[in-house]
Amino acid sequence: MARSGTAKLTTRTASVPEKIPIRLTVNGSQMELRVAPWTTLLDALRDHLDLTGTKKGCDHGQCGACTVLVDGRRINSCLTLAVMKEGAEIITIEGLARNGELHPLQQAFIDQDAFQCGYCTSGQICSAAGLLAEGKARTPNEIRELMSGNICRCGAYPNIVAAILQAMERS
Amino acid sequence: MTPFQYARANDVADAIKQIATDPSAKFIAGGTNLIDLIKYDVEEPTRLIDISHLPLRSIEQTSTGGVLIGAMVPNTDLAYHPIIEQRYPLLARAIMSGASQQLRNMASTGGNLLQRTRCFYFYDTATPCNKREPGSGCSAIDGINRINAVLGTSQACIATHPSDMCVALAALEATVHVAGPAGARTIAFADFHRLPGNTPQRDTNLEPDEIITAIELPPKGFSANYSYLKIRDRLSYAFALVSVAAALELDGDTIKEARLALGGVAHKPWRSSAAEAALLGQRAEATAFARAADWLLHGAKGYGHNDFKIGLARRAIVRTLGQAARGTPQSLSDKKIR
Ligand SMILES: Cc1cc2nc3c(=O)[nH]c(=O)nc-3n(C[C@H](O)[C@H](O)[C@H](O)COP(=O)(O)OP(=O)(O)OC[C@H]3O[C@@H](n4cnc5c(N)ncnc54)[C@H](O)[C@@H]3O)c2cc1C
Ligand code: SF4
Ligand code: FES
Ligand code: FES
Numbered sequence: 388m389a390r391s392g393t394a395k396l397t398t399r400t401a402s403v404p405e406k407i408p409i410r411l412t413v414n415g416s417q418m419e420l421r422v423a424p425w426t427t428l429l430d431a432l433r434d435h436l437d438l439t440g441t442k443k444g445c446d447h448g449q450c451g452a453c454t455v456l457v458d459g460r461r462i463n464s465c466l467t468l469a470v471m472k473e474g475a476e477i478i479t480i481e482g483l484a485r486n487g488e489l490h491p492l493q494q495a496f497i498d499q500d501a502f503q504c505g506y507c508t509s510g511q512i513c514s515a516a517g518l519l520a521e522g523k524a525r526t527p528n529e530i531r532e533l534m535s536g537n538i539c540r541c542g543a544y545p546n547i548v549a550a551i552l553q554a555m556e557r558s
Numbered sequence: 559m560t561p562f563q564y565a566r567a568n569d570v571a572d573a574i575k576q577i578a579t580d581p582s583a584k585f586i587a588g589g590t591n592l593i594d595l596i597k598y599d600v601e602e603p604t605r606l607i608d609i610s611h612l613p614l615r616s617i618e619q620t621s622t623g624g625v626l627i628g629a630m631v632p633n634t635d636l637a638y639h640p641i642i643e644q645r646y647p648l649l650a651r652a653i654m655s656g657a658s659q660q661l662r663n664m665a666s667t668g669g670n671l672l673q674r675t676r677c678f679y680f681y682d683t684a685t686p687c688n689k690r691e692p693g694s695g696c697s698a699i700d701g702i703n704r705i706n707a708v709l710g711t712s713q714a715c716i717a718t719h720p721s722d723m724c725v726a727l728a729a730l731e732a733t734v735h736v737a738g739p740a741g742a743r744t745i746a747f748a749d750f751h752r753l754p755g756n757t758p759q760r761d762t763n764l765e766p767d768e769i770i771t772a773i774e775l776p777p778k779g780f781s782a783n784y785s786y787l788k789i790r791d792r793l794s795y796a797f798a799l800v801s802v803a804a805a806l807e808l809d810g811d812t813i814k815e816a817r818l819a820l821g822g823v824a825h826k827p828w829r830s831s832a833a834e835a836a837l838l839g840q841r842a843e844a845t846a847f848a849r850a851a852d853w854l855l856h857g858a859k860g861y862g863h864n865d866f867k868i869g870l871a872r873r874a875i876v877r878t879l880g881q882a883a884r885g886t887p888q889s890l891s892d893k894k895i896r
Contacts, residue, residue, distance in 0.1 A: 403561055404561055404562065404564070407564065414627070416732045423560060423561070424561075424563060424564035424606065425559060425560055425561060425596070428595070442705065446597065447594050447597065448590055448594060448660075448661055451658065451660060454660055460634075460662050460663045461660050461663060462660050462663050463590075463660045463661060465835075466589055466590050466593045466594060466661075466664065467589060467593075467664065468564070468586070468589060468593065468606075470564050470608075471589065471608055471610055480582020494722075506892075508661060514659075514660065517659070518659070521659075523638070523712045526891065528891040528892055531891070532793075532794055532890055532891040533659050534659075534795035535658055535793075535795040536657070536659055536660045536661065536795055537658075538795075
């Protein structure tokens, strides 16, 4: 970001921090990597582990494109530091299919035509997987409310709700 | 973004020791506010002390009939806890109306209290802002101030506190448990957040070397007659323009006790003892609610774009008190305001 006006110039005396070794279980595989303290889980997945299915939309918690499951719960990986998740179990969009078979949500998104450009889709599907695990949403209104953390710029919302309903009915 | 070091705190004592030895360090819990602000260069800590693994994750009944909530309890876990859902539904609803499920899964109870304002200029390091850079001026007073405060403002700052959870905690008269080098102490919720005055850089009365360990709820939860109404630009996943937490104790249709707090309008959740007193002994109906609204909004002042908040708040207060009195709290998923 360009800085001007009253923005202050800061001088730092602290030495550049060392990279920190961490272990993560990603989609069932043990991973060891070395990351700078400020590396987000999102950047660790995309840039260190080449798992680019998880998308960076806003990088500020405002869109949900970066949603992954950490220890079974959906979170925004862009506002999570990788070092804070040492030892955690991460599931990304790449880890949802089993034995070559699509996850019921993946199949439902195809059946219901629940995406256009597809940029928000991996976040939508991971978020929906978290929603199903929570077991709190039953009606379309409740699905809409509890999926509000995932923005779809193409406006595929009605079909996304239909896809989640389909997966709910079949699971 | 400014590079920083990272360290984990082993226990509360270790966290206090670590923060005391490094004035430019900050605690990190859920990270949902701090990492955002670091990315914008608004916060520039040289070291993050990770307190997210501290064993402050329990929700327990106290011997006096209240509930003690650990500072690391995620917002969702708190909202979905059976004690909170059944005895303190006002708190559950307020939490669930904030942010998104992903963010609520990350955000901690303590961090929610300490989230910083969403004033556009606070985030924009190219503009003056007394909260971010004391003495530089307030860009909002004569700028785009649609989201800013109408109550308790000062010449130095017209920012709001953006939390929903805190509005309910104020109405419920929670207590904040903190610990620091000088030991542990408690702070009444009303004394926790500050008005901006001449020191808008200080949001709260927590000392920089103190840590929030828990929030305590008193026994009374007002579970029969309550409502949390949040008015915002989108139906979900947006900060409040105005929000109202209302809790009543009724005897027939006569008001025996009333709690009323506003969000989105001031530097802290806004309450007024005069407004609540004006409801006592009254029949629970619109004329009494309107009088309470007048008291609560006494002295409100708009800055141009946010003038609408005063009328909006007045109507929202009357609606929310009506919902509380009827025992029909605002639904989270059906957005119609009845
Ligand atoms: C897109 C978006 C939308 C949002 N919408 C809403 C909304 O509608 N309503 C709402 O209420 N909130 C909303 N939020 C804000 C969210 O609720 C807060 O960011 C969250 O509650 C902060 O908690 P945390 O644990 O993540 O804090 P962190 O980011 O970890 O910390 C915040 C601050 O508190 C300090 N801190 C944290 N814990 C402690 C402790 N125990 N003791 C001492 N200091 C501590 C940290 O040093 C830091 O300065 C939104 C956030 C985002 C990103
Ligand atoms: S209102 Fe407060 S936070 Fe906003 S620009 Fe003015 S001083 Fe900064
Ligand atoms: S990229 Fe994380 S929420 Fe937008
Ligand atoms: S399909 Fe394009 S953003 Fe959702």
